[in-house]
Amino acid sequence: MRYLELTIGAILVYNFVLARFLGICPFLGVSKRLGTALGMSGAVVFVMTIASFITSLVYRHLLRFNIGGHVIDLSFLQVLLFILIIAGLVQLIEIMLQKLSIKLYQALGIYLPLITTNCAVLGAATINADNDYTVLEATVFGLCSGIGFALALVLFSSLRERLDLAEVPRPLKGTPIALITAGILAMVFVGFSGLC
């Protein structure tokens, strides 16, 4: 039950993009075409899951420890450490992918290194820490947050592909109508609140 709640919460109710407003930059930047949006979504799901797992391990075992009955609390280093770990992790994944699965590497392409500076990944790690999730819970939360991000991005890019062909008043063409669409999409997702 706990995990079901986590899943639905992360994907629909507290959707990263549409409810928490994290990761807006890639949401607007790479949503012009469905193909690139899928590439970005894949990379985010992948990195978010692994980053959540590693950062929650670090958070639970490295940031607060006991030396001779003396509790050392280093949680003020949380953000700094998470950024460092996420950046290193993405680098590591990129090196491994290039060797192990050149197909996946090419599919993720430029989006993999871009994620290093994606606030959604850092956001997932921070939310895990704030809610004091266990390592398993944090990993599930990371995966589902990634899926939520992917859902929003795919929905939005499909809408934008249609908008390109629609007759939009000249002052609203391009980014303005995209922002309005994003707002309406966010309002739609408010409908899920109260599910859990």
Add this chain to the structure above:
Amino acid sequence: MEIITYAILLMAGTGLVLGVVIGIFAKLFRVVSDPRVDLVVELLPGANCGGCGMAGCADFAKAVVTGEAAPSKCPVSSAEQVSAIAQALGIEAGAAFKQKAVVLCGGDREQTMRLASYNGVADCVSASLVGSGPKGCAYGCLGMGSCARKCPFGAIEMINSLAIIHKELCVGCGSCALVCPRNVIKLVPAEAEVHVYCNSPLKAPAKRQVCKVACIGCRKCQKVAPEKFLIDGFRAIVNYADSALPTQEDVVATGCPTGALLTAEEHLHIEKHDPEWSAEK
């Protein structure tokens, strides 16, 4: 003080561990790439046009290095560039067969009747989906310029809603032929100077109703040079397989009654073309 020490230790330690791990992984998972591939990529034109049938110049370079493709398969490279690649790799260049694209249609806005006015998406594929397009002739150039936008070399110009290929810019990659919904663009030997600019297989009266410059299959050209022309249904086509291709003299000698038989040079200025016969007569 204690906290500061631990904080410094933790950050330095994490940085060190990550650095060492990345260093080890970079060594372990190093992708050894063939330096010859990079060399060939540099020698290729880098247009990524896909004329060779591969995804791009990098893919083609890989195929050349592994021996799957001959360097001459690149339609863009000149003979010198091809031999430079062959020399760098120490292999045979392979026989080159240069092709150029030609739009087998002379029916611009003035020459061919329009059945309807079309104001949808300005794209040939979209236009051909709506009642097979606004043009009277269902086989000719639609004139929305999909091929001109597709051409990586800017060799296609739209004049009076007709695609005109500038031969000196065309490399024969075939991108335009792939995108054309009417299949009116053909790849022909680069030496061919004369073409029958009509793609319609219909009978002459049906064509004459809609187009001034259609080939009516009168066989006048075939009488002048029997070897150089074939009759395909109700229209003449140039026999590209034959080594003797028709020349400008053949065009003059034929005196094509509708003006479908033209040199590529004349096709460039088709808007000035005034055939003696026209649809109104």
